[in-house]
Amino acid sequence: MKKSVFLGTLAVAGVAAGFASAQTLAEVQERGALNCGVTTGLTGFAAPDANGEWQGFDVSICRAVAAAVLGDANAVEFVPTTGQTRFTALASGEIDLLARNTTWTFSRDVDLAFEFVGVNYYDGQGFMVPRELGVSSALELDGATVCIQTGTTTELNLADFFSSNNMSYEPVPIETNAEAQQQYLAGACDVYTTDASGLAATRATFEDPAAHVLLPEIISKEPLGPLVRHGDHEWGDIARWTLNALVAAEELGVTSANVGEIGGTTENPEIRRLLGTEGELGAMLGLDADWAARAIAAVGNYGEVFDGNIGESTPIGLARGLNAQWTDGGLLYSPPFR
Numbered sequence: 001m002k003k004s005v006f007l008g009t010l011a012v013a014g015v016a017a018g019f020a021s022a023q024t025l026a027e028v029q030e031r032g033a034l035n036c037g038v039t040t041g042l043t044g045f046a047a048p049d050a051n052g053e054w055q056g057f058d059v060s061i062c063r064a065v066a067a068a069v070l071g072d073a074n075a076v077e078f079v080p081t082t083g084q085t086r087f088t089a090l091a092s093g094e095i096d097l098l099a100r101n102t103t104w105t106f107s108r109d110v111d112l113a114f115e116f117v118g119v120n121y122y123d124g125q126g127f128m129v130p131r132e133l134g135v136s137s138a139l140e141l142d143g144a145t146v147c148i149q150t151g152t153t154t155e156l157n158l159a160d161f162f163s164s165n166n167m168s169y170e171p172v173p174i175e176t177n178a179e180a181q182q183q184y185l186a187g188a189c190d191v192y193t194t195d196a197s198g199l200a201a202t203r204a205t206f207e208d209p210a211a212h213v214l215l216p217e218i219i220s221k222e223p224l225g226p227l228v229r230h231g232d233h234e235w236g237d238i239a240r241w242t243l244n245a246l247v248a249a250e251e252l253g254v255t256s257a258n259v260g261e262i263g264g265t266t267e268n269p270e271i272r273r274l275l276g277t278e279g280e281l282g283a284m285l286g287l288d289a290d291w292a293a294r295a296i297a298a299v300g301n302y303g304e305v306f307d308g309n310i311g312e313s314t315p316i317g318l319a320r321g322l323n324a325q326w327t328d329g330g331l332l333y334s335p336p337f338r
Helices: 002-017 024-031 057-070 086-091 106-110 153-164 177-185 196-204 233-252 259-265 269-274 291-299 302-309
Strands: 034-038 076-080 114-116 121-123 125-130 144-149 169-174 191-195 212-214 222-224 227-229
Touching: 024 034, 024 057, 024 233, 034 057, 034 086, 057 076, 057 233, 057 291, 057 302, 086 114, 086 227, 106 114, 121 196, 125 153, 125 196, 144 153, 144 177, 153 169, 153 191, 169 177, 177 191, 177 196, 191 196, 196 212, 227 233, 233 269, 233 291, 233 302, 259 269, 259 291
Parallel strands: 034 076, 144 169, 144 191
Antiparallel strands: 114 227, 121 222, 125 191, 125 212
């Protein structure tokens, strides 16, 4: 039943995608703001701070694109979306870009007619349980009640995992991470399952994080990344290469602190092309030469974004792991700027 509900969501969004308009760059520039879809609130990834300002790892992608195309990282209208509403919001044109811990899958790319512009976080699905439950492995969860966000890949992975291990479970459907947190802490479910990064972010907000355990099993690949609609390849290029610019900047040693001067002093030709002091890459995107420099200056390079929002020095405490640069044994890799 869960699968049919999910496929129904896909069908609705797929139909709506046919009405999406092209020329998104012109629309965003005329509007003077980027409409960016984010979560309804996930600490470290996308959530308003005490002043109501959206902050987080995914929020930084929105701000970087706004800086690149509008020259103002604050020219973003953040649109909270759930697992159920995110694709309709993008397909209908309500948002220009979705940056909301969304897994790149075949059906979303092909059937829903979206275009993932890259991976900004390599993740996998995990499980969190109260320590007092005495569970040390997901294989001990037979008969458990499980809080699960509807309309997600994790919903389908959960069914596969329990079925393949001849175990049963009772799903407790929830719409948002905030609802999951509330239900889980209230004891409405024994287990909360979602992306491991989301579990770490959620646990970090608990009054006593140590009272909750992340089980060792990672049961799926979850390449998370921003996406746009099919049909506007120029806009897709802008989002893709803005993300690539942040990744390449870290590899090349370009930071928010030195981006203002390194382009004019370095003898590295790729840095000069990246920052627009050599070549015509900006013009190829329909932007000016400083587009990438503005994005990096606004949010920092990929490493700065990671470390400042979800890294080991933050309460969320995620290690780089697969999200390290390829030169450091990770999967993070930008195509060349040439």
